[in-house]
Amino acid sequence: MKTLLKSLFLFLIILTVLSACNKEEKEVDGQVKQQAADQPTKQVSEKEDENKNRHEDESIEPEPLPSTYEELAALPVGEHVNFNPKLGEPEKTLEAFKGLPDISSNPSKKELDHFYRELLKMVQKDFKGPEALIRQLRFQSIGNPDVEDSRYQFKENLNVEIILDASGSMAQSIGGKVKMDAAKDSILDFVNQLPEGAKVGLRVYGHKGSNADSDKKLSCSSSEIMYPISPYNEGKFQSALNKIKPTGWTPIGLALRESKKDLDQFEGTNNTNIVYLVSDGVSTCDDNPVQAAKDLYNSNISPIINVIGFDVDAEGQNQLIQIADATEGIYQKVNDESELKKELEKITDLAETWIDWKEKNMQKIERKKIQNELDIFGYITGEEYNASFERTEIELIISILEQSGKMDDDSQQYLDQKNKEYHDWILSEVGKFKEELKKLNEKSYAEAIKTLEEKYQQNTQ
Structure with missing residues (x-):
């Protein structure tokens, strides 16, 4: 009897082991079959990725240099x-x-x-x-008798207007000096060297309110003639400069339109009119400055319009270049006070040549x-x-x-x-x-x- 029980117990152990082995074999076999089934899908997926990359490459058309x-x-x-x-x-x-x-x-x-x-x-x-x-x-x-364009011929009167940015960004420092202070000093040096008889004007923009959103409407409607176009008077001009504080937004288009009013009485037939726009950034007032510059350029004032970008970023520089291009004027980027002074000196040289012309010193001009x-x-x-x-x-x-x-x-x-x-x-x-x-x-x-x-x-x- 004991022998029979031992045999039965041994049989049950063997049966359990065989069952477990059979189950493991089925699981392994299932995994193999699943892997075989997945292989075509993986190959298709890799093929799709390859085709996708090829398609993306074909869709890329680099801009030509x-x-x-x-x-x-x-x-x-x-x-x-x-x-x-x-x-x-x-x-x-x-x-x-x-x-x-x-x-x-x-x-x-x-x-x-x-x-x-x-x-x-x-x-x-x-x-x-x-x-x-x-x-x-x-x-x-300008003033050379061989130049045919009347805009670049000297007339009896020479008028120069500077349109100065007084937006909040002009309160920033450059080279250890506030940009507005550097601009004021450069402009003052320039006007002090103008020959007697030349007239000068100073207009500012963006000098009211602040550069906060709540003040945008006020600031974008602010442009003021601080020194009407007239012979230079040191005391009055210095007083006008002292009143300018950099605070607001940047209405370049408005300033150019108002400049046309400043020069309205100085028609191009009898006046050589030069406008210098000085800005340290892009117009922030949606006032279409390029069109405003075109309108001023094509008016009976016939001004020469040059643009100075003072420590300007890329966005501002691109817009200021567009303004200069629209008026066939010069755009010059200046990075500090010394470069700004150098640029304004070009007008001083021109004004001195104008005096030579008025004094009939044609030989000096032609040389x-x-x-x-x-x-x-x-x-x-x-x-x-x-x-x-x-x-x-x-x-x-x-x-x-x-x-x-x-x-x-x-x-x-x-x-x-x-x-x-x-x-x-x-x-x-x-x-x-x-x-x-x-x-x-x-x-x-x-x-x-x-x-x-x-x-x-x-x-x-």
């Missing part, structure tokens, strides 16, 4: 045009350029070209085409020749600077992104080579232009302008 200098000059200034990448501070670069396309995983050539184009947009410098140089020379040639150190080679130096520094800044940004794992070494090499070729092209164009300009060295301003205009028109046809 400029092929002429005129195309280059037409590009808007980049939002990070003043950004200074530093290898020791990579986090700042990564934050500033975090919106660039992702090229961290085996990018195609198209994707790299697209990346470079987007990066270039963000740091785009303010290149100036031949038209900008022509405008500089035209302004310097004006183009000087290497003046506008032409100042223009060339500026273009060379832009090309060299833009190239270097892009190289640094690419290096920082590669070191931070945003691209591999092959991508960096490709982008560096593309960057080198592009900026070598810019410098070669500047070099060609420099050689052409050497031939104009002994020509009068009028002759130089005519030569450049013929060349420029031929290149743009």
Whole structure:
């Protein structure tokens, strides 16, 4: 009996073990079958991802790089045009350029070209085409008897109006000095050097209210003539400057429209009228400053309108360039008080030439020749600077992104080579232009302008 019970117990143990093994085999077999069933799905999924990546690559059409200098000059200034990448501070670069396309995983050539184009947009410098140089020379040639445009001919009267930004941002400091104080001192130096007989006017805008939303309506309707166009009186002009406090918004369009009223009695037939707009930013009042500038330019006042961007950001710079372009005027960015004074000195030089004209000293006027150190080679130096520094800044940004794992070494090499070729092209164009300009060295301003205009028109046809 005991033997029978032992045998039965042993049988039950064996049966349990066999059952467990059978269950495990079924589970393993099921997993194998499931894996086999999943394999086609995985292959399909990988194929779909591959097709998707190929489709995305095909959908990318990088914008072409400029092929002429005129195309280059037409590009808007980049939002990070003043950004200074530093290898020791990579986090700042990564934050500033975090919106660039992702090229961290085996990018195609198209994707790299697209990346470079987007990066270039963000740091785009303010290149100036031949038209900008022509405008500089035209302004310097005012009063030359060979210049046919009546706007640039001296008349019996010379009137200069400065339209000054008094918005809240002018209370910021630059070079250890409040921007408004720097502007006031520069303007005062300028008017103190004006020759007797020249008239000057001063208009401000954005000087009421504050830059708070609640004061926008008040501030955007504020523009005031602080010193009506008249002969310079030191005491009265100083008193007018002292009243100006930077507080509000930036109604550039309003100021330009009001300026037309200031000059209404000075028609262009008997007056040489010059307007200088000084601003440190974009119009914030939805007042269409470009159209306002066009209306002033095309009025019977026939003014020359030049624009100074004082420590201005990229957005403001692009709008101020548009204002200058709409009126065939000069745009100049100045970064501090010394540069602002230098720009205003150009009007002083012009006013002195006007006095020579009034005194019939025509021989002195006609002897004006183009000087290497003046506008032409100042223009060339500026273009060379832009090309060299833009190239270097892009190289640094690419290096920082590669070191931070945003691209591999092959991508960096490709982008560096593309960057080198592009900026070598810019410098070669500047070099060609420099050689052409050497031939104009002994020509009068009028002759130089005519030569450049013929060349420029031929290149743009």
